[in-house]
Amino acid sequence: MWLPRVATPKATGRRAPLRRVAALKLLDLPGSQIRSTSARINHSWEPQMTPKSHPTHGNQSSGGSRQADAERVRVRILATAKEQFRQFGYDRTSLAEIGASVGITRGAVLYHFTSKPILLATLLEPFTTGLESALDELEHRRPAPTPTVVLDTLLGLLTDTRAAADLLARDIASRHALDLDTWFTTSAQRLVHLLDPTSAVDPQAEARGYAALGAIIRPLVHLPDPVSDPVQHAIRGAALNALRRPPRGRTRVG
Structure with missing residues (x-):
């Protein structure tokens, strides 16, 4: 998986920004969220508004329920950010505004994504x-x-x-x-x-x-x-x- 660099010195050369943020992305995710980002993002760019269905064995644990709730919030944040960045621009959109549209605080947005970049x-x-x-x-x-x-x-x-x-x-x-x-x-x-x-x-x-x-x-x-x-x-x-x-x-x- 490749992601753009975030807040690192500008590199030079043909593949300057490549393959340096995978580890950074993992460090920036909450512990329970450390897994492949690409598995959570729909590559047709439209975030899924419902969690994926998986077979379960017995009753779902409270931890699993919390994780599913967190995943739903995360997807809503992505969908809202997508629309606001496109409509208003990256610089003119704040995490507080994104959170307000989702119904959560700026701090809650930062729990899922530790920075705007x-x-x-x-x-x-x-x-x-x-x-x-x-x-x-x-x-x-x-x-x-x-x-x-x-x-x-x-x-x-x-x-x-x-x-x-x-x-x-x-x-x-x-x-x-x-x-x-x-x-x-x-x-x-x-x-x-x-x-x-x-x-x-x-x-x-x-x-x-x-x-x-x-x-x-x-x-x-x-x-x-x-x-x-x-x-x-x-x-x-x-x-x-x-x-x-x-x-x-x-x-x-x-």
Whole structure:
């Protein structure tokens, strides 16, 4: 599991913010909550409002009941934070306001998430982990994936984790809070290189790659949920058009 760094010195290099917060996340969780965060988060970004069903043996203990109650509160905090961060922005949303919407105190929010950046990191995990895994897989695939495969992979991830991706794309404060600017930039560069390996030496190919990324990301910022299949097809077509090289003799505008 990979999570963004939180409150650590800025690293440098291609994978600067990677794989350093798993231990930090465990240390920041209450003792009874130390287990895989990814198992608690729905990777389609919509938190489940009811606990998972598990077979029980005999009557449920009071400790198990308390743990289930805590899990429900935790999921409600995540759902509320998701909506308020998207609506008001990360900087303009306080833990006290999130708690009030859930019906608990700020201190109760801090019991489940020991800081505001930790809460944000948990919300963003489906997107950041998903994108990192997708990039690693695409970069090691042989033969190399076609631009269509790369764009379809990105579009699928963005629609599945839309609120997280939207928050990262629109809210600079959320990236600053987790020191994600370097990771965000590097991830975009990796995508552009996958779309056209010549982008490293060809400024026009690089520009087309970023235009293709914009053709996918920008519509999702403005379109309502859910994004229908025909709309996704239109977005994909626009991105592919952005990648097309102009005919010879038509490189100048005007």
